[in-house]
Amino acid sequence: MADNNKKVDHDFQLLKNVKKVKLAKDYNFFNHNPFFKLLSFFTVLLIKVLVFYVFGVIFRGLRIKGKKNLKHLKKERFILLSNHVHVLDAIWIGSLIFPRKIYVTMLQSNLGLPFVGKILRVAGGITIPETKELMVHFLDELKTELSKKTPVLVMPEASIKPYHVGIRKFLSGAFRFAADADAKILPFVYVYKNPNFIQKLYKKKPRIHLHILEPVEVVLGETKQQTLTLTKNKVHQIMSDYFNKHSDLKEENYNEPQKLIESNKRFTKARRALLEVLKDRHLTFKEIYEELSKKGYTNISTLYNNLQFFLDNNLIIKINLDGVKYYDLGLDNPFHDHDSHLHMVIKDEDEYNPTIKEIDYPEIYDAIKSHPVFKHYDIEYIRILVSASPSKHKHK
Structure with a gap:
């Protein structure tokens, strides 16, 4: 039987130096007396x-x-x-x-x-x-x-x-x-x-x-x-x-990635094509080049320069896996759907061609953010890389 009194990993930080309060099982959260x-x-x-x-x-x-x-x-x-x-x-x-x-x-x-x-x-x-x-x-x-x-x-x-x-x-x-x-x-x-x-x-x-x-x-x-x-x-x-x-007081560099993408001068068709290729995918340089070639962008020097441009502006990140570099959209990129990264690298029999799966479960990030070790810090982002292989044990 599950332990119903197990602590809940909810989303709220705990206060310290206060008297501990235990609620009765029939506690009335909304008092209508x-x-x-x-x-x-x-x-x-x-x-x-x-x-x-x-x-x-x-x-x-x-x-x-x-x-x-x-x-x-x-x-x-x-x-x-x-x-x-x-x-x-x-x-x-x-x-x-x-x-x-x-x-x-x-x-x-x-x-x-x-x-x-x-x-x-x-x-x-x-x-x-x-x-x-x-x-x-x-x-x-x-x-x-x-x-x-x-x-x-x-x-x-x-x-x-x-x-x-x-x-x-x-x-x-x-x-x-x-x-x-x-x-x-x-x-x-x-x-x-x-x-x-x-x-x-x-x-x-x-x-x-x-x-x-x-x-x-x-x-x-x-x-x-x-x-x-x-x-x-x-x-x-x-x-x-x-x-x-x-507000008269504004965040520094707020939405700079979006402004950069909306700039016709710096955001060329080739750069847009590069981001579109990486949307929801994790590719090596060779794989990116092959995908862009299908769209008519075949200049390797341009690809190198565009990748470096996006890396410098935190719009693309590198994932190093067993000496192989994979590229992914950065957290600041408006093309990206998530606000934190948890990558699971799934190695099957073919270890030379692993599957990289992006996991998005808010409670994982929230549990990390609310941990006491981070209470004096504002976490900007979370990147986690998990290496795994399909379980050989059958679960009932």
């Missing part, structure tokens, strides 16, 4: 006055754009997403939507924070459980709440990085919730604005503005994993594009 709901209402009302208006709007210069998109919350079920740039950013979103009820996901360990844990719970925090048994129970309750058109806010970047410029890599939990509950996604993007003349006299940090974008539907793939990946990539691209268009 009338007294609790009344207490929650007045708690959020107080938070809206003090934290949203006084601290946010008056002292931090918080401004809201796109309020009209909140009307969608009345009609359909939604998972709300936002970049995580301030300790109060989730509270500001909840206060903005108030008096409409909203739930905000949080770590189970947050309940162990002295006093704050109870406030978070009363204010609408819902705990992400750490056991598989409770996770099943949690997902069932989550679907029920979403069916009532009660929005749930998730921070897909997981950890707070104050005033980070740009949208960081997303974990998959929020998109799994949306797909399982047949919910749409409503993105919220915090952008930065430079202080005006008067504010420069007393402000060192940029002003924070909150923009509410149009709803995004889950992108259905052939498999559940593909659905999560396609949806995550689509939402991340939308939020990244929006941030870099509307």
Whole structure:
């Protein structure tokens, strides 16, 4: 029998130095007790006055754009997403939507924070459980709440990085919730604005503005994993594009690969043909040349130069396998569909002609990203090379 109390490899980093909290098997994730709901209402009302208006709007210069998109919350079920740039950013979103009820996901360990844990719970925090048994129970309750058109806010970047410029890599939990509950996604993007003349006299940090974008539907793939990946990539691209268009502080070299590809001067027909040949394939130089020759591109010197051009710009990478070089599209290449690499080299009887298969399972990357050893780092990409051969053992 499977151990239902085994730890879940979910997508949220664990907090340390807090009191450990164990949830009962019948734990009520969404408390509907009338007294609790009344207490929650007045708690959020107080938070809206003090934290949203006084601290946010008056002292931090918080401004809201796109309020009209909140009307969608009345009609359909939604998972709300936002970049995580301030300790109060989730509270500001909840206060903005108030008096409409909203739930905000949080770590189970947050309940162990002295006093704050109870406030978070009363204010609408819902705990992400750490056991598989409770996770099943949690997902069932989550679907029920979403069916009532009660929005749930998730921070897909997981950890707070104050005033980070740009949208960081997303974990998959929020998109799994949306797909399982047949919910749409409503993105919220915090952008930065430079202080005006008067504010420069007393402000060192940029002003924070909150923009509410149009709803995004889950992108259905052939498999559940593909659905999560396609949806995550689509939402991340939308939020990244929006941030870099509307924020006064922008990411350096944002979308340079796309700009390079869109440049008619540097992106010739021969270079486009080279990228098209490598799409979803891993080829040696000889194999690339043979494929391009079929398209009429037979100049070896041009191929050498184009390969080096793409290698220098991180649009193509090399995979060294037993002394043989294979070429693949880089993670920064818009022609590439994935945001991380896991290559499995399958060696059958013919070891001189192995099969290179690209694996895309978000939970593998998320488990690595959430490991404590990386907690002080922002992972830009993950490349893993696994050598394998077909199992000779029969599995029942």
